[in-house]
Amino acid sequence: MIANRYKKAGYTVKTNKIIKLNQYKNAEIDIFAIRKGEKLVIESKTGSQTITSNDIIKLSKKANKVKAKAVLYLGPKTKITEKAKALAKKLGITIKRG
DSSP states (O other): OHHHHHHHTTOEEEEEEEEESSSSOEEEEEEEEEETTEEEEEEEEOSSOEEOHHHHHHHHHHHHHTTOEEEEEEOTTOEEOHHHHHHHHHHTOEEEEO
């Protein structure tokens, strides 16, 4: 659903993209969207879970690895700690409810 929004907005979209973080670790990007040189790493979190600072750091590392801006979509039941919100703001991560 989120990927389709970006496709309709003119982005080229790849889902479940695997990247190499370092020689030992791979990571998965839920949605990688590119339009006119703008790159987005979009992480989608749904269900009854709570997003912590650790989740924000992981998203930031993925985005930095591919030189992209990070976007975090949260489902209606997904919570985020105040500390995680503050860290996301500091790191320039956009948080959206979708």
